Amino acid sequence: MIARVVGNDYRSLTPPEPGAWTPSLRVSVVVPAYGGQDKLDLVLAGLAGQTYPEDLTEVIVVDNGSDPPLRLPELRPAGTRLVACPVPGRAHARNAGLRAATGDVVHWLDSDVVLDRQAVEAHMRWHHAAPYLVVTGRLRFTPAPLPTAREVAEAPDLAELFEPAEPHAWLVDLIERTSGLTDGRSRAFSLHVGGATSVNAALLAEAGPMDTDLVLGQDTEMGYRLAQAGAVFVPEPLARAFHLGPTMRMRDKAPIDRVSHAFVADRIPAYRWLRSHPARQWKVPYLEVVVESDGDPGYDEVRASVDAVLAGTVPDVAVTVPGPWEHAGVEGRAPLRDPHLDLTLILGHYAHEGRVRFTSSTPGQAGRPGESSWGAVPYRLRLPAGWTPGEDTLARLLDLATDGGYGLVSVLLAEDAERGLIVARLERTAAFARAAIVAADGEPLDDAVQDTFGTFWADGETYGFLREARTPAGRRGAYRARAEAQAEIARLTKEAERLRGQVTRWREEAGRWRRSAVELRREVGTLRKELAAARKVVQYGLLSSVKRAITRRR
Structure with a gap:
């Protein structure tokens, strides 16, 4: 059995001591x-x-x-x-x-x-x-x-x-x-x-x-x-x-x-x-999204998924669509009666989109582990056609995988009576390549990934996946969002100014109350002194009257 190192923690291995072994x-x-x-x-x-x-x-x-x-x-x-x-x-x-x-x-x-x-x-x-x-x-x-x-x-x-x-x-x-x-x-x-x-x-x-x-x-x-x-x-x-x-x-x-x-x-x-540029493409992308279909890919489903991926906040992304593309674009056939019309539509729609490629097999399942026409891509998301990520979905999933060091993040999208669980899978290329090396005969690669990198289950709704087409915001959407943000900033700035003015008024009012309180304390002090003096006068007058009365009686 091949030793299984977790991540890059080679300390679990026990190499022989120099001079005390037979190589x-x-x-x-x-x-x-x-x-x-x-x-x-x-x-x-x-x-x-x-x-x-x-x-x-x-x-x-x-x-x-x-x-x-x-x-x-x-x-x-x-x-x-x-x-x-x-x-x-x-x-x-x-x-x-x-x-x-x-x-x-x-x-x-x-x-x-x-x-x-x-x-x-x-x-x-x-x-x-x-x-x-x-x-x-x-x-x-x-x-x-x-x-x-x-x-x-x-x-x-x-x-x-x-x-x-x-x-x-x-x-x-x-x-x-x-x-x-x-x-x-x-x-x-x-x-x-x-x-x-x-x-x-x-x-x-x-x-x-x-x-x-x-x-x-x-x-x-x-x-x-x-x-x-x-x-x-x-x-x-x-x-x-x-x-x-x-x-x-x-x-x-x-x-x-x-x-x-x-x-x-x-x-x-x-x-x-x-890769600080916010929009450009690279030879080896950071994330490859494989849009997978049961049977021939459907145009509407594939387009919904691909457009949503390309409209997200992760620009360093590429899309691969596997399928029997040799059946697409057959000349001399009435297009509306073409049994492979959807294949032709997909190819035609993305023919000049440099971030989309078409393969006859699913990357990572044929050939070497992790093999892709895009090169050594570190992460691959396997997405069922028709499911669409939100604008920030891919970024959040990548953060989850990298922060946790996971080799596989499985995203539960739905549960179907016939198909069972419908799942999107974010796979770390290095983890599945390692799993292919250490896995025993017949052992699922996911089990070996769990041992060497760890796996995690996430909820699709929580991460923004929907089973519907989305309208990409695009540049106009970005302008609109920027205008809305600027309007909100202006509103909040005006509100802050109003609150600062109110605070100033409150401070002035508090100052007036403090001054009134000081004057009131002074008046109370004066009254107390006058009352004390009056009491003395009264007491002195009463004492004099008593003395005079006593004198007369004598």
Whole structure:
């Protein structure tokens, strides 16, 4: 049974301890190189001294058009081959090495990175624990002067040759602030760097080769596709690797980011901050909505669903409509008597809408898990034709799925006596790809998704689904909504001014009452004094009268 990792929490795996196990998987170390024979010699000398069995290791050096051509030095692993790739570009060189690789695991290694003695073993112990891992070592950057190849081959500890060295600050920060990439909200695929990363070969076959159309950012883009193929990303501190000098990004980060971001934004939907434009389309959308029908799709039902999806507040969306489209648009047949008229109408209505595509099979059910004509889409909503989401429905569902980390959100739309439950399903591509890897024979994928990512049920009415066509607000609706909002703002502003005036009047009235109260207190005080004086006068007068009366009697 294949181990099931929840999210990216690889801590549930128990890899064997280095030096205390018997490996069985073969590893292909792919080293693309352009020039730099002196550094390549050190890299191969480091590989020659690895603790991982030599009979389970092959090294493929890809000469990417060096002049003079590269050569294999004397100090190298026994199973080392030199492959030529005249097409310039590291992605082309990597793909050439990938095609030549025969191992169970592919270990990318730059031609200026020297691995510590147990680095390959530290990587491979993880790959023996689960077949869907991406492991990256701990890169450190060492300055000149460089040692000789003989010194590298004979040193018991490469730290003696290369320390002090600087850590890969960006990777260290990523790992530390995400609890070693186990935080469910981390973009763990960013760990995939070509300098010292190993990948299960079958997982690579699912994700596909390096994207040769990219100028920069190929490693990160491949990491993203590996994530969609179900990968778990593991940082391995025991796999030390020494980079000979700084990287190009360390020297020129700002201009490199400028070039890289211009291209990866189209291909990595997870980098939301690169997609700040409110309306434009991208090569790989964030959400694909598959409008599904029982039998041939009906024009009115499909149009209701598609129009509602495209009118929502999630612009980064695409729509796929599966069906037998080969029957549509047959010439020479009376259109009103055409048994496949609805197919023709659907095709004709959306023929020039770039966000709508038509397939003969449902994405994710035929071919590789998560496969789509749109590329590696991270989320897919399966929506029964005729059901329509509200303007904010898709955004709310995506927030629910991402905040909870769920692999599946099932939305109960209705209950039918014949069909049973009618459900829309928001599926996370990575979750179903992982489920396809770990599921036992005959086990429903939903059960494996529950174990690895979790699932959630939601109420369709609560999230704004209706079984009726909606009138998209469109631009006029947006203008009307904006005018209504501005009118409401003006009304509230006027009301606020009225209330402020009333408060001012109340304050003035309260001031008058306070002044009246003070004057009243003063008058009361005066009256009290006068009353006291009167009492004294009266008392004195009575006393005098009594005294006079007594005197007369005497």
